[in-house]
Amino acid sequence: DAKTTQPTSMDCAEGRAANLPCNHSTISGNEYVYWYRQIHSQGPQYIIHGLKNNETNEMASLIITEDRKSSTLILPHATLRDTAVYYCIVSGGGTSYGKLTFGQGTILTVHP
């Protein structure tokens, strides 16, 4: 699985958009980009994933660059409850038991 690089920490004001970047320059053609977040003392929570098109759901938007070497997770109106560690993961979609390798993630702090 391709390795990802994320900033260690980011801040965001409540009500503003939080844009979390991720570099995955060695991504291969069949690998998906996944985003999870983990709030203290809970299991990771799935947010969104995509292959090459931009994706949106009720939680967030995922923007993937045309060359697929980087992506951005957008939380459009951050709230204090969005304070968490955010993980960007790249993993193959073709195998039936592809495992996801988690890095250190980005600590997002949303402040009033």
Next chain:
Amino acid sequence: DVKVTQSSRYLVKRTGEKVFLECVQDMDHENMFWYRQDPGLGLRLIYFSYDVKMKEKGDIPEGYSVSREKKERFSLILESASTNQTSMYLCASRKPTGNQGTPLHFGNGTRLTVT
């Protein structure tokens, strides 16, 4: 919504004990996973299972074994608990990906302390 349930939220065991961590999922997922999470080390994959009675070693299988007798249940076994196995243990499940990406669904974890 997918529900992944881990039997214990907190567990305290003594060195040398055999420890069973249980995980049950309710979405008929073929794939199940056990991770451990430690400060500064992130999540590390211990074992995974892509179907009933199947198992594969992850990145750190030493000192652990697993059992998958039924599709919905995946057990992690610490044969002889040691203090360096004190950690947060996370179970996850997933549909087989096929040609489409599918996400992992996690339980809330079991915080195991070995004294």
